[in-house]
Structure formats: C-alpha cells, structure tokens
Amino acid sequence: MKKEEEENSELDFERISVLYANTNVGYFGIAAGVLFFGYMIHELAAPNIAYLWMLIVGITYIPRVMLSIFFAKKIQSREITHHNVKPWESYFFLNSIIPFLCFSSAVFIPFGENEFTALLFYTVIVMALISGSILSYSTSLKVTLLFINVTMLPLIAITFWIQESLFNALGLVLIIAYGLLTSLIPRQNKLLIENIALRIENGHQSLTDPLTKLGNRRRLYLLIENLVPSSLRRKDPFSIVILDIDHFKKFNDKNGHSAGDDLLIKVSNILVECSRDQDLAVRYGGEEFLLVLPSTSLEKATILVERIQDSIKESTTITFSAGIATHNDKMNFEQLLEKADQCLYAAKTSGRNRFVLADTD
Numbered sequence: 001m002k003k004e005e006e007e008n009s010e011l012d013f014e015r016i017s018v019l020y021a022n023t024n025v026g027y028f029g030i031a032a033g034v035l036f037f038g039y040m041i042h043e044l045a046a047p048n049i050a051y052l053w054m055l056i057v058g059i060t061y062i063p064r065v066m067l068s069i070f071f072a073k074k075i076q077s078r079e080i081t082h083h084n085v086k087p088w089e090s091y092f093f094l095n096s097i098i099p100f101l102c103f104s105s106a107v108f109i110p111f112g113e114n115e116f117t118a119l120l121f122y123t124v125i126v127m128a129l130i131s132g133s134i135l136s137y138s139t140s141l142k143v144t145l146l147f148i149n150v151t152m153l154p155l156i157a158i159t160f161w162i163q164e165s166l167f168n169a170l171g172l173v174l175i176i177a178y179g180l181l182t183s184l185i186p187r188q189n190k191l192l193i194e195n196i197a198l199r200i201e202n203g204h205q206s207l208t209d210p211l212t213k214l215g216n217r218r219r220l221y222l223l224i225e226n227l228v229p230s231s232l233r234r235k236d237p238f239s240i241v242i243l244d245i246d247h248f249k250k251f252n253d254k255n256g257h258s259a260g261d262d263l264l265i266k267v268s269n270i271l272v273e274c275s276r277d278q279d280l281a282v283r284y285g286g287e288e289f290l291l292v293l294p295s296t297s298l299e300k301a302t303i304l305v306e307r308i309q310d311s312i313k314e315s316t317t318i319t320f321s322a323g324i325a326t327h328n329d330k331m332n333f334e335q336l337l338e339k340a341d342q343c344l345y346a347a348k349t350s351g352r353n354r355f356v357l358a359d360t361d
Helices: 002-044 047-076 087-108 112-136 141-161 165-207 217-234 248-255 257-274 298-315 333-349
Strands: 239-245 280-283 288-293 320-326 355-357
Touching: 002 047, 002 087, 002 112, 002 165, 047 087, 087 112, 087 141, 112 141, 112 165, 141 165, 165 217, 217 280, 217 288, 239 248, 239 257, 239 298, 239 333, 248 257, 257 280, 257 288, 257 298, 288 298, 298 320, 298 355, 320 333, 333 355
Parallel strands: 320 355
Antiparallel strands: 239 288, 239 320, 280 288
16 A cells, blocks of 8 residues: 555656646746737727736736746755645645636626627637647646636637527537547546656666565665755754675575565565655665665664564564664765674674664764
C-alpha cells in the first residue's frame, strides 16, 4: 500500500507541475481572448460595458496568477514535493471558478441587433480558448471540464433562449461540439496520464535496483547532491546507516540463491516499512544496504536501527551488523561513508548482530 501511495504521489507531482507550467503560457491566450472580445463588446455594444467586463475578468484572474507565482517559487525552493502537492490541484480549481464565470458572463451582455454577430465571435474565441485549455489543463481533467462547462453551457443556453432559427442552429452545432469534447477529453487525459506514469516508471528503472526495488547508487548520489548543501545551509545534519546481512553467503549455500533473493527482498521491504517517507533506502552492494536519514541525529538513527533489528528478528532467521554516522560541516559525503563503513567493520569484527556508532567529531 505504501509503495502504491508513493507511485500515485509521484504521478500527482508530475501532472500538477505540468498543469501550472502550461498555464503560465496559457495566460497569454486568455489575455488575447479577453482583449479581442472586449474590442467586440466595445464595437457591438457599448464602450463602458467593454471596459467594465475586461476589468472584472482581469481582476478575478489576479488570485490565480498569484497562485501560479507562489507555486513556482515553492517548487524552486523545494517546499512542494510529491508528498504535499495534491492540494495544489484543488487550489487551482477553486481559483479558476470565478474567472471562468466572469469570462462567460459576456454572453449575457445586451448586443441588440448585433446579438448573432457577437455570439459568433464569442463562439470562435471560446473554441480557440478551449483548444488551448485542452493543452494547458490537459493533466487535470476536472479543470479542463470546468472550463468547457462554464464557457460552453451558458452559450448553448442563450442560443436556445433566443427563439430564432439562426441562434438555434448555432446551438445545435455547439451541442454536437460539446458532446464530442466531453467524450474525447477524458480519453485524451487518460492517455496523457499513462504516458506520464510510463515516463516515471522508466526513470525509476534507471534509479532502482531491479531485485529489491530500492534505490541504487545513482539514486543515492542524486539525493546527496541536494541534501548535503541543504543540510549545511539549514544546519540540520543527516545520518546514514550502512547495514550488512550477517553470514549471507552461508545462508545462500544452505538454502539456495532463490531463497537468498527472497531474503534480500524481505529485508528491503522491512527497511522501507521502518523508514519515514523522506528517508532513502539503497541497495549498496550484494547484501549491503544504506539508509540516508535527513534531519536525523545519531540518537534518532539509533532508534530506527533498533526498530529494524526487532522487525528483522520477528520476520527472519538472520541478523545484521551496521555502522551509523552523522554528517557535519567538517566532512564530505565520501568521508561520511568511510566513517560509517569503519563502524560496520567494527561491528562485524566484534561479533556481528550489532551496530556501532561513529564519534561526532
């Protein structure tokens, strides 16, 4: 269940990030649509109505523009991760309702004898914006459908409200278009989400150990590139644990390599279950594992290792040895690894089935 939730949260992060990134470009399309139809209102209805409509639409878009800027800053500072990104889709949806409604209010402006001409222009603009929205909002089905419903349904309603054949004919065409769009867009959205999920999966394969599904060394160093400078900047040290299964070769010789693989998988699952979401478990060697524990002191790392010991004792017949070290500003990551490895060696030579802590100097 935890693995499935992790995969879903990564997918949400990718598609919501794309939603905000595409929308930044989409604002130019919305601005062009508002200015063009504002000009139509100016020419076909009244200048003061045109200015008022454009002003209202512009003002109602301000919160969403600010939301987009706020999202971009938080992404850049890494405050938004796949663990907390999900609500941002709802924020975007809620901040889109009023702007969309204000934009669609243009169909209710009295154009007098220019009514049909105005609605034709509005229809062209709306269809162009819908085409853009399918691209801009494509990773969020509910936002895409919100835009289509808010812009098209009032337009369809007004064409049938006016009891004239030309308006009714336009309404019939719009109903057909609405039906096609609302049936095809969910399929297009599904294909897009599947493509994003496939891209994530391919990325995982290059960063994941094929047997245990833990991170590999490449995944480790991608994390370390950001973790070390972040830890130093915030003066928030992290710890690592190097863990090695005791007498693994004897276990393999006695039970066979298939049983050995099963054991590695079971130990890997225990490491993930005992760790926090922000921790990284890596298969570091054959039967050797490494845990990276952000914002974790030596004492807290010890508590985690003890929890892993208890869980492995309950679930398997093997034991492990481990070395634990905490990073500080006097060492680089390679030196930290060497320190933890020395502690692991000390645990092995002093009898195994134990862990040794590095000094904090």
